[in-house]
Amino acid sequence: MSNLERHPSEILECSSDSVAAAADTAAAADTTAAAPVEILTPREVPLGGPRAMTVRRTLPSKGRTMIGAWCFLDHYGPEPVAASGGMRVPPHPHTGLQTVSWLFEGEIEHRDSVGSHAIVRPGELNLMTAGRGISHSEVSTPGTDVLHGAQLWVALPDASRHLPPxxxxxxxRRVRLGDADVQVFMGALGGVRADATLFSALVAAQIDLPAAGVVELEVDAGFEHGVLVDAGRVGIQSSIVESHELAYLASGCRMLRLSAGDAPARLLLIGGEPLAEKILMWWNFVGRSHEEVVSYRAAWQAEAIGVGGPPPPGTEHLFTAPVAGATGEHEGAPLP
Known part of the structure; x- marks a missing residue:
């Protein structure tokens, strides 16, 4: 998914401020119920024009920019496609990150510049590693009546961000834990490990609880964690979290207790080791400096849009490969 804000700000992100805190809290004997929960509320962002589908964005936010290496979280739906036209995201670029597509309902057709063509379906992870540069498109399928899911980005560490896309x-991977049905799609949880390629220590899972259901999850104390409530009203440790809110727990938590209210609940759990690197995120690019991000924009405009002259030295051919079969014009970058 593209960040379709027309005036995106450069966001300097860093989880390293949590590293020292993690060392302190990890020394505690038991943080099951005492672990403080920070609740992040989403802001609504239209994904395109006047009839566009609206997404709820909780990362990055003013209160927190990253959870581990997770640097972006858009949550959308359930959205009737007849009302919004569904998802129609034309070819656009990414650098320095992985895109994580996860659906609860509906289907999305993915095409990219390395020749991939796939249908994103509920229960299946679609993982695109941008590395040094990739472009892709995402379109809801003709048979999709309702679209409902999440799009997340993972910042690649410096050692991996220039790899081929x-x-x-x-x-x-599905597992039953307590009252919960758990689908692990990145990293390991509850004794199962997903197949996804990781470049830093991460976890991601969908958790479904029946009404009044409870689960206690053993989690990595070295990770920061986030719990997005998709549906229902959920107790997380000793806090109550409403639908569409994202609960944050700092490193040091060893046991995560989740309890549903009087209705079934669905959640997304994400987590990871604090990324001890500063990153700069603007539009769809993750880099390390303003100058680097400016060069990515210029390369995309030159090679995909055909404006602005030649790409800057060192960025040639980042975005020359076409997205075969994609419909719609390539998306031009916003003004810096």
Missing amino acids: SFESHRA
Whole structure:
């Protein structure tokens, strides 16, 4: 998914401020119920024009820009396609990150510049590693009546961010834990490990609880964690979290207790080691400096849009490969 804000701000992100805190809290004997929960509320962002589908964005936010290496979280639906036209995101670029597509309902057709063509379906992870540069398109399928899911980005560490781009798709690993049905699609949880390629220590899972259901999850104390409530009203540790809110727990938590209210609940759990690197995110690019991000924009405008002269030295051919079969014009970058 593209960040379709027309005036995106450069966001300097860093999880390293949590590293020192993690060392302190990890020394505590038991943080099951005492772990403080920070609740992040979403802001609504239209995904395109006047009839556009609206997404709820909780990362980055004013209160928190990253959770581990997770740097972006858009949550959308359930959205009637007849009302919004569904998802129609034309070819656009990415650098320095992985895109994580996860659906609860509906289907999305993915095409990219490394030749991938895949259908994103519920229960299946679509993972695109942008590396040094990739472009892709996302369109809801003709048979989709309702679209409902999440799009997340993972910032690649410096050692991996210039790798060649790639794409993979995997079924989630399913496990029953307490009252919960858990689908692990990145990393390991509850004794199962997903097949996704990781470049830093991460976890991601969908958790479904029946009404009044409870689960206690053993989690990595070295991770920061986030819990997005998709549906229902959920107790997380000793806090109540409403639908569409994102609960944040700092490193040091060893046991995560989740309890549904009087209705079934669905959640997304994400987590990871604090990324001890500063990153700069603007539009769809993750880099390390303003100058680097400016060069990515210029390369995309030159090679995909055909404006602005030649790409800057060192960025040639980042975006020359076409997105075969994609419909619509390539998306031009916003003004810096």
